[in-house]
Amino acid sequence: MTVRVRLAPSPTGTLHLGTARTALFNWLFAKKEGGTFLLRIEDTDTERSKEEYIKNIYDGLKWLGINWDEHPIIQSERVNEHKKIIKTLIEKGFAYRCYVSESELDEMRETQKRNGLAPKYDNRHRNLTPEEESEFINAGREPVIRFKISDQELISWNDLIRGQMTWSGKDLGGDMVIARRAPANSIGDPLYNLVVVADDSVMKISHVIRGEDHLANTAKQILLYKALDLKVPVFAHTPLILNSEGKKLSKRDGVTSISEFKKMGYTSEAMANYMTLLGWSVPEGINERFKISEISEIFSFKKVNKSSAKFDWDKLNWLNSQVIHEMSDETILENLDPLFKENGWSLPSKEWGIHLVHLIGPSMIVINDGVEQAKPFFEEPELNNDGKYQLEINESKEILKFILEKLENLDAALFSKEEALDLINQAITNCQVKKGLVMKSIRAALFGTLSGPDLIQSWILLSRFCKDRPRISRFI
Numbered sequence: 001m002t003v004r005v006r007l008a009p010s011p012t013g014t015l016h017l018g019t020a021r022t023a024l025f026n027w028l029f030a031k032k033e034g035g036t037f038l039l040r041i042e043d044t045d046t047e048r049s050k051e052e053y054i055k056n057i058y059d060g061l062k063w064l065g066i067n068w069d070e071h072p073i074i075q076s077e078r079v080n081e082h083k084k085i086i087k088t089l090i091e092k093g094f095a096y097r098c099y100v101s102e103s104e105l106d107e108m109r110e111t112q113k114r115n116g117l118a119p120k121y122d123n124r125h126r127n128l129t130p131e132e133e134s135e136f137i138n139a140g141r142e143p144v145i146r147f148k149i150s151d152q153e154l155i156s157w158n159d160l161i162r163g164q165m166t167w168s169g170k171d172l173g174g175d176m177v178i179a180r181r182a183p184a185n186s187i188g189d190p191l192y193n194l195v196v197v198a199d200d201s202v203m204k205i206s207h208v209i210r211g212e213d214h215l216a217n218t219a220k221q222i223l224l225y226k227a228l229d230l231k232v233p234v235f236a237h238t239p240l241i242l243n244s245e246g247k248k249l250s251k252r253d254g255v256t257s258i259s260e261f262k263k264m265g266y267t268s269e270a271m272a273n274y275m276t277l278l279g280w281s282v283p284e285g286i287n288e289r290f291k292i293s294e295i296s297e298i299f300s301f302k303k304v305n306k307s308s309a310k311f312d313w314d315k316l317n318w319l320n321s322q323v324i325h326e327m328s329d330e331t332i333l334e335n336l337d338p339l340f341k342e343n344g345w346s347l348p349s350k351e352w353g354i355h356l357v358h359l360i361g362p363s364m365i366v367i368n369d370g371v372e373q374a375k376p377f378f379e380e381p382e383l384n385n386d387g388k389y390q391l392e393i394n395e396s397k398e399i400l401k402f403i404l405e406k407l408e409n410l411d412a413a414l415f416s417k418e419e420a421l422d423l424i425n426q427a428i429t430n431c432q433v434k435k436g437l438v439m440k441s442i443r444a445a446l447f448g449t450l451s452g453p454d455l456i457q458s459w460i461l462l463s464r465f466c467k468d469r470p471r472i473s474r475f476i
Ligand code: GLU
Pocket: 007, 008, 009, 010, 042, 196, 209, 210, 214
């Protein structure tokens, strides 16, 4: 079978982690099978769909390395085709106009609730006579169009992830609305289940891979395929992504969209790697740190879990730090430099930048950590309590005074490790103090704190940026 899969995002928000993970599973499956991965923008909700979200979805997928094969299909451009299909369904007796008003529907649901029943349309307008219809029209009522779903129907499919699935027609909420309210002589806006079937079939989609929140939709869509005499695709329903409390990951969990992860400093490689692990178990002998292009050959739905996947920040952080550690200093600098510029910081030279990255890189978990860590090299830091305490010690002032005097005879731009060590040793002898006190005094004066990366290297960087002498002179 020629494999053709698709991602069908609704541009009513930014690219969500769950949608991106669905995209990834589709993409991996297409690569594995030598198939085609397509994109369809489901923008029929004209009020909530936005051009900026379409761009965010395209950008997010590209950033993750998920490329699509053909020009994306824009669902709203096919509305006339969708309406034609609805017309056919009416003509063949599979669908009908339903004039029940919203208040009547509310009343119906209230009664059902009172009787402990699940809300369900009771199909009361399924068999209206032409006279009854005329009465409703004359009373100014506008109908929706409903597709008939028989309570007796049993819908089955063999899900690539969940195995044999069976759904009963009686659990699908009664006859399903496939077009919004509109005057009876027209067809209103076609709705999700109908348009998905129409588009998947026209796009010759062989496998529909999407979240398990669509299981009931799949049952309804299979009925539509059958009514329209169309080939039913193979289905695979991926597990949901839950937060640490076991609830569906939502906006309330803070970051959920790919662009937000990017903004926080996660790399595309770690994100794609991590998202693949959300639901897919790595076969034995394969490391969990991989590039998606490397694992497409071994990807299979057999290893996708039925149970939900828990979002695990620790694992994502671990993967991201792995990716950063594998990067060259130059690449890390390329990622950091735009963020430095946003803060108004410019590098004295590229070589200096690489030296800085070499120093702070090992402790970076996300790219943005580099900004926090680089800050004291660009901006004069405030003294924290430890730093203040250190600089109040008399010997500290004496040490700094001695060092500053000596620095005046040294070239700031060429300041070296040997010179720094020599200065420290001289201060120990001259001021009759321990090495620790000298080191702490220098660090407190230069960085306002007693912790940080290697002091000698940090000092060399500050000196080459001509920032060490002014900082020391503040405290003597
Ligand atoms: N637009 C739907 C969604 O974003 C697509 C579901 C599907 O793949 O059929 O959930």
